[in-house]
Amino acid sequence: MYSGHPLMNSLCLKRDEAVTCQYLLSRERDDSSDLSKSNGFRLLGQLLVHAHGVVSTDNYLNKCMLLLPEYSKDTPSPEPGLECSTFVGNSCCKKGVTLPFMTEYNWQNITDYLHCPQKVALEPQCQKQFFEELCFFLCSPDIGPWIELATHDEPVTDRFKDIPICASVCDQWYNACQDEYTCTDNWYIGFNNTSGMNKCHEGTQCLKYPEYFPTSKSFCENIWDKSFKVVPDDEPCMHFSYDATSGNNPNRAVAEARAKELSTSSSLRIYISQILIVGLAILVYKVNT
Template identity: 40%
Template sequence: MFSTRLLALVSLCALVSTKEHPDLLNTCFDARYHKDTPSPEEELHGQCAPWKDRSCCYYNTTKAFHDSDVWLGFTYNHCGPDHSLSETCRQWFNKDMCFYDCSPNTGPWIVDNVIRIRNERFMHVPFCASQCNAWWEACKNEFTCHDTWGKGFNYSTGINTCPNGKICRPFAEIYENDATTFCEKIWYYSWKVVPDDQPCMKIDFTGKNPNDDVTKFYAGQRSGVLG
């Protein structure tokens, strides 16, 4: 049985977009290179392969962000070649990007966010603590100069660079050696870390998409809150 604390969280996070998304269980938010509606793909690249049965992304998109050091004007390696992400850490960021581009499960958490690359985003999606911890363990020794990658970088060159006065330091310093702080702040609260015994999303899985049931639970709770 899920806790009353969790149900309160659902109520607090019932954020909505002004765009109509009639099917919260099967939807794509409005962003560059996203499909209008989820559909199967014959193949998806790299860490995105588990999403191919029903996805908001195309093969070419998944191959591009796996293979490129710069995607839509953003580079993970903003601290220079001496501090490029390790392959193990990069794989977790690729899994996170696969969720962003491919997941059909973000309906209950879509909000307006009009910027150059999208008109909507998701916020406060419940994220399994075990997956957050694994991502953190893979990346805690990497370097960055900015704790929230979703906003605040300098894009005057067309590619994100460190804000004035910010120096590159290990993730463990930037995020106070805390996995939850890292997972929640890195993309400006796209994720909300919750214990694994509560319904929560996974970005690392094989086989049937386990997030379908999670979306169904929260969509049902949201309907109860709103109606």
Template identity: 30%
Template sequence: MWWILLCLSVASIECTKNYMNICMVGKHQKSEPGREDELHNQCTPWKDNACCTANTSIGAHEDASFLYNFDWNHCGTMSSACRKHFIQDTCFYECSPNLGPWIQKVSSSWRSERILDVPLCQEDCDQWWEDCKDDLTCKDNWHTGWNWTSGSNRCPSGAKCKRFREYFPRSSDLCEKVWSNSYKYTTLKRGSGRCMQLWIEGAQNPNVQVTQYYANLRNRAVASPPATLVLLVLLLVLLSREV
């Protein structure tokens, strides 16, 4: 029965994945991350190793960007304090090579992969909500349900423009609902090594360490055979000795 144990070991090795330093398969991401010296404004923290191009970083800062024809001003002009968070969110999504553990396959006309449940640091979510709570929107999920007949997103029939805080009563609602659970609200703090930062300051990207932590967790989980499977193998070994 030694061959059963060998097969389990080989299967476990094959199940492990490289989650580090990769780009999503999306509409604007590059196939591999690399240096981009000309990244624009809020996207510059990723210039040393980016999944986005300079052109994409410029589009991230436009009101009705060519990236997805999405207009932040669908309920009037969004405040600059609020808008900077959505720009940063776009830069993070398009440019970061550190999203591997949370990339999921999807079937969509504009992308083949998405991120799901990326754990954001509490400060990033709370400040995002604080700066946007008095701005206006007409939906709590910005991924779906818009009227696109004009070529860009418009509020669907019957939807009312209200303060963000009415659609998103708490910061966790904003971070988790606005992009259909792309992000997960946490009470983890910046510097903990366990949560991702949208806002990066300084030369070092703290998200690399966080990605490594979750990549190791995922690979350890698949590399270790379930207890029931181990017991089954032991049972087979014992039965083979009795035959």
């Protein structure tokens, strides 16, 4: 994206504002050679309008990642028949999104969980843990505060980063997969993905997970390139699955608390931006009068 005036860039904070930001930045670029009085004040007006209303926690909640278009939603909604039972009542993904993981141990012919030749199947408990983690990644309606633009090779638009997961969740996942094999300690950037499916780089060695991930914390935090951050169970933390039929979603409170933190921080940035915009308005007025 074109990088223009720092005031413009300071307002381009979230993915859902990308279209507006791209428009404003392009207008700034187009007008930069001849910043007329009318163009200058129109730009300032657009900035001020845009600066209002981005501080609500709603900007971070009930948001979905943009993954595979045929399976992604803009906002979460019920999804009857979804294979991820935790998220049937409120899901960011559509039915069939996890296929064919449960039968072929790969996701959408993009991620092969059996990329090493030593085994032809995951251990049942390891498969269960990876399935719950995959469902959380694809379908959870509570990941909005951690969404970022993806920068890896997979054909998706978004990712999340540093979502706090409970240490007990991490331990259970890691302990279930002790006998599985891999050839890298980072499944986002450590593979050869030129064929579309993740393959081990030539010369790398397939070893059991503990050889690449000596602790549960290193496993959970590094396997997906810092997507997760392991925290003690007595701190706000996420669960991959829960009994949604009980009406109790433990992840919601964690997301709401983080959204509140982000909205407060955003409010401060916008307040500072508005002060700078007023200064810019005075400068534009002086230049054009």
